Amino acid sequence: MPEPVAAQAAPAGGAGAPALDETMLAMDVVDTIRHADRLVERELEGTDRQERLRERLREIYKSQGIEVADHVLDQGIAALEEQRFAYAPKGQGWRRSLAIAWATRGRWGRFALAGLGGIVILWGIYHFTVVAPRQREATAVTRELQQDLPRALRAEHDRVLAGTQDATARADAARLLAEGEAAARAGNLAEARARRTALSDLAARLAAAYSVRIVNRPGEPSAVWRVPAANPRARNYYLIVEAIDRDGRPVEVPVTSEEDGRTARASRWGLRVPEAEFERVRRDKLADGIIDQPVIGQKAAGSLATTWTVQTSGGAILSW
Incomplete structure (x- = not known):
């Protein structure tokens, strides 16, 4: 006390x-x-x-x-x-708070400046590592959709028309062009790019010229037969063929397997033929190890179809 x-x-x-x-x-x-x-x-x-x-x-x-x-x-x-001698502090008005802050600026000013500097640095890092790249990407996508892709689609379409008179190929090119331009206008970048790629592939397939011949090399099969999974009592017969250009180089073409529906680009595949064609080739090779007439198809530039000299359903396999 x-x-x-x-x-x-x-x-x-x-x-x-x-x-x-x-x-x-x-x-x-x-x-x-x-x-x-x-x-x-x-x-x-x-x-x-x-x-x-x-x-x-x-x-x-x-x-x-x-x-x-x-x-x-x-x-x-x-x-x-009556609380007569008790001290009652005045209310915390904004003027009083401002005055206190100004009077104590020496204590908190350094920390405030350091904090502000840290915020500026962090904002700069975020801007240059996140915001700016996103803006550049958005600008690039917009330019591609509005300028680059429409020009590329039109160029590939014109390339197809210049390389063929085939009505089916021209109709496919017109459809792909229309779908690609619509996708670009809608801002669908993936679909527009896919149509451009499809047009480019179509032009390349039309421009390709090659022969299809039966593989005839030591240690490699020229024909195989398979038992289909859906009918174990049946047999499917295939000639193993390859696509070769005029210079003897292999040419990769799109091939769809009838066994699993897989499509891949391949220069060698199995072409399905009737049993009689299979036996003819087998006997020819067994006679002297050489197939006398190995070329069985021709693919001309400007056409999508291959002209065959053997009976074939066009079915294919990618492995054997």
């Missing part, structure tokens, strides 16, 4: 403002009560709490050799209940 302020009893007589000593003593009473929280809680219970509190305070001051008049004690008790 803080030491009470020593004071003399108030002078008797006259009404008027309380003496300074009485005011100081009343404030001391308030401070004594405030620092004795348990005393306040205990003494202020009940209807005669002020009287009991007055007696308790009188004992406290008497034990310290200080005589305090009753009216001074009453002033202290009343001041405590």
Whole structure:
């Protein structure tokens, strides 16, 4: 408990403002009560709490050799209940907050500048590593859809028309061009690219010229037969053939397997033929190890079809 302020009893007589000593003593009473929280809680219970509190305070001051008049004690008790000597801070207005921030700028300014610098650096990294690449990609995609792809589609279409008079091929080229341009206008990049690739493949197939001949090399089969899974009592017969250009180089062509539906580009495949054709080739090779007429098909430039010199359904296999 803080030491009470020593004071003399108030002078008797006259009404008027309380003496300074009485005011100081009343404030001391308030401070004594405030620092004795348990005393306040205990003494202020009940209807005669002020009287009991007055007696308790009188004992406290008497034990310290200080005589305090009753009216001074009453002033202290009343001041405590009215919060007269309690400090009540003013509200936190924006002007006060701004003034405090300005006054303490030396403490938080360095951290604020460091934080701001970190934010700027992070934003720069994000912009140059994420935002800028996305913007460049979006610009490139837009340019491709609006300019590059339409030009490429038209160029491949014109290439097809220049390389063939085949009505079917020309109709396929017109369809692919229309689908590709529609996809580009709709912003469908994948579909537009796919139609451009299809047109390019069509032009390449039309431009290709090659012969189809039976493979006739030591250690390699020239013909095979297979048992179809759907009919174990049947046999399918195939000649193993390859596509060769005029310079003797292999040519890869699209081939679809009738066994699993897989399509792949291959220069060698199995061509399905009747059993009689299979037996003819087998006997020819067994006779002297040489097939007398190995070339069985011709693919001319400007055409998609191959002209065969043997009977064939056109069915094929990719492995044997």
